[in-house]
Amino acid sequence: MYKKNIGLKLTTIILGSLLAINVAAQNWNIPADQSAKNSSFPFNASTAKEGEAIFTKNCVSCHGNPGKGNSLKSLSPIPPDLAGAVTQHRTDGDIFYIISTGRVIMPSFKDVLTDQDRWKVISYIRSFNKDYVQVLSKFDSGKSKLVKITMEFDAKTNQIKVLVKANETTGVVSLKNDEVELFAKRYFGKLQIDKTNRTDANGLVVFSFPKDLPGDKNGNVDLIVSVNDDSYGEVQYQKVFKVGVPTNKPSLTEKRAIWNVLAKAPVWLILTYLFCVFLVLSVFGYIVYNLFKLNKSSDIKNLKS
């Protein structure tokens, strides 16, 4: 998969540089239905702010800050300033498509950012356009609540079976031909399991599960399934399965160690430290006692004489 991706990228880059450099900026060939897409939530200062954070992390290194004209000029084609007219004349759906699919040197953010995040980035980009009036999607985001996902593990075939249905008022409907992705949750981010598949006529999709995936000490793996339906939107479902190889890697901060907190300091170190301090304090006590005795002993002499 990885290799294929590289190959694909290389081909794209080579073809892209040969054919498309000069027309790159205009020639996105965005399908009409994609171009007409809109965000399901309204853009406001708060979404723009969240979008800015995502933009700073993912986009600013090439595109620069919107309106500053500081995009990376060494690239070909030069990434446009996103506050500029070229970008701002596009529809929200256009920008969403461009961010999602990418082309030539613009990477695809489909698997990097969620739909929501991509829309937030657009909200941020739009915040530089005073004349912008948002068109909200007619799509009902509440519909995603109707989706019901069940997930099972088949130990014999080592497969994960996912069934996607929706509880409509008219009855249960199977979601057909929907994109479904399976992930295992990691310390940071998600690891995709198998390939992105599509549901069959019964709303069923099957993923083959690797036998060597490390789980926690009991072999538990947190699986996330993500379904993308045109009318129900993006729906995620999470469930823990005992499908991984039990792995007991104690956390580095579990035991007493030099690098741990005070409560988990090595015993020998605590004892050594306390012993030294105690030793010094007892000597100080002895000296104070001596000084006291010194003062006293003179008094006795005075009384005698």
Place this chain on the structure above:
Amino acid sequence: MLDQLKSDTITSDLLRHIRLNKAFIIWMGVLGISFLVCIYAYTIQLRDGLGVAGIRDYVSWGLYISNFVFFVAVSLIGMLMTAVLGLIGIKWASPLARIAEIIALAFASVAGLVIISDMGRPDRLLYVFIHGRVQSPIVWDITVVTIYIIISLLLLYLPLIPDFKICYDKLEKAPKIQRTIYKILSLNWNNTPEQQKIIKNSIRVLAILIIPVAFGIHTVTSWLFANTSRAGWDSTIFGPYFVSGAFVAGCAAVIIAMYFYRYNYKLKDYITDMHFDKMAKLLVLVSLVYLYFNLNEFMVPGYKMKKFDAIHLNELFTGAHALLFWSTQLLGLVLPIIILLFKQMRKPLPVMVVSIFVLVGAWFKRYIIVVPTQEHPYLPIQNVPLNFKFYTPTLIEILITIAPILLAIIIITILSKVIPIIPIHETLEELEEPEKVGNK
């Protein structure tokens, strides 16, 4: 009768400097005003933050921490002079013990303040004690510095108890308050055999205790550096390297103080040419030990020139820090050793001049140890501003660095105006039992 006369002369000689005179007031005035200027610089840092200093993300330990290491180093001389030489029974060193103790106390207590000047939020100092981790060398350092200050104070005070009594008896013209304090501090000293025994015992116990504590204070200071894996600090000999270097700086400081006291307080008969000769020899001895450690510290990694060590060492040997590095090594260490090998050069004035070179060299040596290592981080930051890469102290930073030096001198000056800097009681004791001393 003759002895009585002699002891009276000694007492009045050694008490003569305990008075206010014009020279003292002028000297304190100059010190005080300069100190206030430096304190003003510190208030700017308090108001605007550590950004007013030249320290940045790369070099975050600049002049302040170099200064701290220097102060801890100089304070170590108290241990060498009172404890080591005292326990071995080297008689010539005993009149100098108090000078060494005054220097030790002044520098050790100011060292703690120097650390605070490197804190952006000094109001959070208490957190070090509340939330400190016993695993951190910084906590050990704070512990051991505090202990060392207390022991130095006790080692200064205990031999002073009989002298306080003498001060109370003889200084009848002194202000009443001063005499009352002398009386309280003398703890009813009557020179009884029992009291003498108690004092001797206590001093002995403290003299033994201060040796590991003093080694601890500077070894732990060296571990603040050596316990990280940075090129130039990652060294197993940093402890003894620091301790031996400390003796060099301390000896030089004592010699300079001796010279000052000898001429200003007219103590030619008590701080004699012999003392300068002996101190110069001691300085040569500790310098040779330090030179040996320097050879190891630079020769061994310099022979191997491992990747990151090489970057660091090239900066020192031939790069941006070469002038400072070779100056400290040659003017502050090698040349003083050679010069002091000649008998004519061990007279008071030349020894004092050489000591100034050694002490200034010692200060810059701490800078060489602390700063250059930080200019080459293992994980460089991209596109850093130029002032991250090349550390340049600002004027405010320099003033804040001078402040502790002035404060230490002020403490030393005041102490030597209220206590006899040559132990009177001990000097008289030796006069009484010349045969016993001779036999020993």
